[in-house]
Amino acid sequence: MxxxxxxxxxxxxxxxxxxxxxxxxxxxxxxxxxxxxxxxxxxxxxxxxxxxxxxxxxxxxxxxxxxxxxxxxxxxxxxxLDVLAPEELASLDEEIKETKSELEEKRKELKNLQSELASKEALPKTKDLAKGIEKVKADNEITLKALAPFRSTSDGEAAVNPLSAEETKKIDMEFTKWRKEWVDRRKIYKELLGMLTDGGQIDNVQSFEEDQGITPDDDDAKEVEQGEFVKVPLPIRSSNNKKTMNMGVQKVMNGPTKRNYSDVSPLSQEDVSGGKKKKAKKA
Incomplete structure (x- = not known):
């Protein structure tokens, strides 16, 4: 038409x-x-x-x-133009105030509606629901596989016994203890390395660490530091740090030797190795 x-x-x-x-x-x-x-x-x-x-x-x-x-x-x-009487002017002023109040209410209502619209637009679209359902099913399948060893077998007993609350707490305490030792030793080493570098005793940090048998943190250690276990930073010990540092400086100045943890901490090598085992088990 x-x-x-x-x-x-x-x-x-x-x-x-x-x-x-x-x-x-x-x-x-x-x-x-x-x-x-x-x-x-x-x-x-x-x-x-x-x-x-x-x-x-x-x-x-x-x-x-x-x-x-x-x-x-x-x-x-x-x-x-006609001149308005004072009463008419007062009436107009009152009408203006009421209109402004209504306008403010409408603006608030508009803001709420816009917020509600934004929240609804953020929801998954109907066409994307199928993909979302498939993802949830895949995640559910992974979870079921992880739970399978803990479920009852044919004889009525679990294939793997989960840790009790006491055992979990004990492991957490052990992890916290040995992590504190590791953090303390790392801090002492960094301070010692800074002193030697500033004093001119070390020209190449990489060569120095290779001579001393020092290796940087591996990917597993970095992953643990960024994971759920250590969300809150642990306090670092301050006792005997200065004395221990001076001992380390004297050792290094006497000549390059095989790196030993006893150079920078009063703990024995046996304690350190034990700490590594505990940490590896927890990780």
Missing amino acids: APKKEVKEKQVKGDEAEEMVLNYMKETNRPYANADVSANLKNRVPKAAAVKVLATLAEKGQLTVKPYGKQLIYLYNQSL
Whole structure:
């Protein structure tokens, strides 16, 4: 079906055009150029007629006119406007306050609706639900496989006995204990290495560590440090650090030797190896 043609407004002339322009300027009470008036009236008053009508109304004192660049700006004569009584002004002020209050409420309502819309848009789309379900099923399958050894066998006993709360607590305490020792030794070593480097005794840190038999933390140790076991940093011991550091400096200055943990800590080599075993078991 063909779209309907817009019906053009009938153009007016003479006194009718003058009355239409005057009423429009009074109702809007805003400054306009002649082209604006003609366009706003949807060309019911042609541009040429609008120029003459506006000039005539200005001569009669019903409009005021001021030049602005190359065009003339017309405004309804403000002295002809009705002056409101104090009661009417007070009523308008009250109406303005109520309108502002309603506007604020609408803004809050709009904000809540926008927030609700954002939360709903963040939900999975219907077309993506199938993929989400498949992912949940895959995760569930992995969990079931992990739980399988702990479930009852044909004889009614679990294939693997889970740790009790006491055993878990004991292992956690052991891990915490040996991790503290490791953190202390690492701090002492870094401080010692910094002193030797600043003093000029070590030119190449990598060569020095190779000569002393020192290896950096491997990927497993880094993974443990970033994992669930050590979310909260543990306190580092401060006792005998200075004395131990001086002993280490003296050892290194006497010549490169095989690195031994006893150089920087009063713990025995047996304790250190035991700590490594405990840590490996926990990890």
